[in-house]
Amino acid sequence: MTVQTSEAAFWERTVGDIAATLPGATAVFRKFKIDFCCNGDLTLDSAAHRRGVDPRDLEQALTALGTADGAGAAPAAMSNEVLIDHIQACYHEAHRRALPELIALSRKVEAVHREHPKVPAGLSDALRLLGGELEQHMAKEEAILFPAMLQWTEGKYDIPISELRHEHDGQGISLRLLESLTDNFTTPEGACRSWQALYVGVAQLAEDMIEHIHLENNVLFPRFDAAESRA
Known part of the structure; x- marks a missing residue:
């Protein structure tokens, strides 16, 4: 696949499209704090200005990816079956492994360091709520949406994609709360x-x-949005 790297090609495309088709772009966007999952429909130019990023630095970093060696396959090149398997194995299962331990660890830190001025008070509750909402979301996808996508006919989904996109927006808000509670994941000096x-x-x-939200919002869901609207 030939990757377009001209300035015009980049600035006219959305960040979601770039993240889906240019291997390594998601790491660049994370470095520059560009939201490519919940706000993946913004053009690169709009996203850069919203974030206050120097467009020349962002362009240079993205252009360099086109000549990088060893870049992996872009998600957009994956079949529906491979992409869905990847989402479930790399993200659904990872979330289920991580959250119980993080909830327990955050409770310990909040209790032991409750007098510290930078203790992440409320982090365990935020993680617990996120975990419950995320489990319901993933269960819907695994039980209903993903099987329907793999056996697609002209019928309508029992769960509209728009509903899942809305839940992703809520997850984005939860992520910003985690950043706020943890001072952008920065521990204070002398932290245990x-x-x-x-x-x-x-x-x-x-x-x-x-990454999970990006793959669904910008790669998987668009393949079915138009078909769903016609059903």
């Missing part, structure tokens, strides 16, 4: 190992969720 491990784990959870 449990505190450090907690923030490393929560940061990884957030990164995984951003």
